[in-house]
Amino acid sequence: MTPAREYPGAVIIAGPTAVGKSALAFALARRAPGEIIVADSMQVYVGLDVGTGKPSLAEQAAVPHHLLDCRTPAESFSAGEFLRQAFRLAEEIRSRGRLPILVGGTGLYLRAFLRGGLAGTGGDPEIHARLMEEARALGRGALYARLVALDAASAARIQPGDLRRIVRALELWEMTGEAPSRLRPGLWNAPRAGVAACVVLTRERAELYRLIDLRCRRMWAEGLLDETRRLLAMGSAATIRPLQALGYRQAAAFLTGRLSGEAALADMQRSTRNYAKRQLTWFRKEPGARWLTLRGWDWVEPVCERILAGEWDDWRTAHSA
Numbered sequence: 174m175t176p177a178r179e180y181p182g183a184v185i186i187a188g189p190t191a192v193g194k195s196a197l198a199f200a201l202a203r204r205a206p207g208e209i210i211v212a213d214s215m216q217v218y219v220g221l222d223v224g225t226g227k228p229s230l231a232e233q234a235a236v237p238h239h240l241l242d243c244r245t246p247a248e249s250f251s252a253g254e255f256l257r258q259a260f261r262l263a264e265e266i267r268s269r270g271r272l273p274i275l276v277g278g279t280g281l282y283l284r285a286f287l288r289g290g291l292a293g294t295g296g297d298p299e300i301h302a303r304l305m306e307e308a309r310a311l312g313r314g315a316l317y318a319r320l321v322a323l324d325a326a327s328a329a330r331i332q333p334g335d336l337r338r339i340v341r342a343l344e345l346w347e348m349t350g351e352a353p354s355r356l357r358p359g360l361w362n363a364p365r366a367g368v369a370a371c372v373v374l375t376r377e378r379a380e381l382y383r384l385i386d387l388r389c390r391r392m393w394a395e396g397l398l399d400e401t402r403r404l405l406a407m408g409s410a411a412t413i414r415p416l417q418a419l420g421y422r423q424a425a426a427f428l429t430g431r432l433s434g435e436a437a438l439a440d441m442q443r444s445t446r447n448y449a450k451r452q453l454t455w456f457r458k459e460p461g462a463r464w465l466t467l468r469g470w471d472w473v474e475p476v477c478e479r480i481l482a483g484e485w486d487d488w489r490t491a492h493s494a
Contacts, residue, residue: 182367183210183263183273184480185287187456188374189449190226190278191384193467197374198276199232200477205272208237210262212277212286215418217243217250220403223396224420226388246404246415252348256285263367280455281348287368287459300347302451303417304340306444316343319411326354347414370480371462375453380468382446389420389442397424405429419445 184201186194198209211217215225219242228238239262244250259282263273275286308316313336320342321328331338345353375381401416401424410416416425420441427437456462465476 182369183275183286184369185212185283185371186274186276186374187280187283187371187459187462188278189381189452190445191388191449192374192376192381193470193473194276194278194374195226195228195232196470196473197372197476198274199228199236200473201272201480202236202274204477204481205274207272207274208239208262208266208269210259210266210273210275211238211240212255212259212275212279212282214250214252214255214279214282215415216241216277218246218415219244220246221400221415221421223392224400224415224418224424226392246413247407249414252281252285255282259286278452280452283371284455284459287371287461300344301340302447303419304343307417308336308340313339316340319343320346322411324352324354327352330354368461369483371459372476372480373456373459373462373464374467375464376467381449385445385449386442389438389445392420393424393438393441397421398428401425401428419448 184207186198186201188194201207202209209228213225215221216227217240218225221227227241232238233241240255240258259275263275266273275283277283304316313334316336316339317328317331317333320331320339323346324342327342331342333339342353376384397420401421404413404416404421405425405428407413410422410425415421423432423437423441423444426432426440427434432440
């Protein structure tokens with residue numbers, strides 16, 4: 174089976190958490206036909222299903238999904254590794270006569286794919302903001318101890334009280350999967366991949382926040398706590414990266430008695446709303462992206478048809494609220 178038309182490259186579907194990215198990617202893959210490359214820094218981990226919003230087993234059986242469940246929670250996965258694998262997968266999918274569809278909310282991954290690599294070692298505002306939150310909650314000493322465990326050479330060059338440099342070093346480690354002391358300029362330098370379209374989905378703020386709050390509550394009730402218990406049995410947040418992630422760190426705070434269930438859920442909702450704002454800020458820096466404001470859920474098929482037909486005239490207004 175071959176696509177109805179020849180696509181010049183991959184389709185990227187971006188946007189904040191809970192906006193509806195996965196629904197559009199699934200519909201697009203069924204129609205094209207295509208295959209999905211997941212651009213999510215947490216969905217790569219085995220066993221993190223509920224807390225990451227991973228596609229269901231039925232959805233994975235209906236449409237090929239790539240870069241799901243390819244690491245254990247004790248292993249690392251960097252933006253550089255994503256880039257290498259995503260380029261390879263996109264080429265393989267196109268060689269099968271199918272459309273590569275990248276979908277996710279990890280802005281650094283999508284930017285790397287769009288631009289062909291990270292220019293030097295620029296920062297990631299999402300990771301930076303989370304590390305600053307951790308510093309306020311745990312103290313800068315806890316972050317310095319984490320850096321010592323990860324990269325003693327970098328830690329030796331940083332004063333324990335220099336929060337800015339501690340956070341910068343940890344930020345680089347999370348972005349690249351390499352010790353900051355070993356980083357070099359032009360880390361990736363991979364060739365640019367073809368992109369047919371980059372679509373950023375958004376919603377009116379009140380609706381997006383309502384969907385985020387509902388999603389967090391559903392995750393909390395449907396398995397997030399069990400997943401977090403398994404992570405806690407494996408080690409600490411310094412060695413098990415998902416314990417630093419949204420949802421899991423709040424669930425861990427509840428399970429270890431640092432927060433009540435009500436307070437932990439409220440913090441998860443608040444932090445996820447803030448994360449969504451940072452995602453939108455990140456995607457606004459992509460000049461070639463086409464933005465689409467959604468309302469409800471009857472937009473999926475019409476938008477899918479427009480993408481496959483390459484019809485971009487009046488895009489911003491055709492499906493807006």
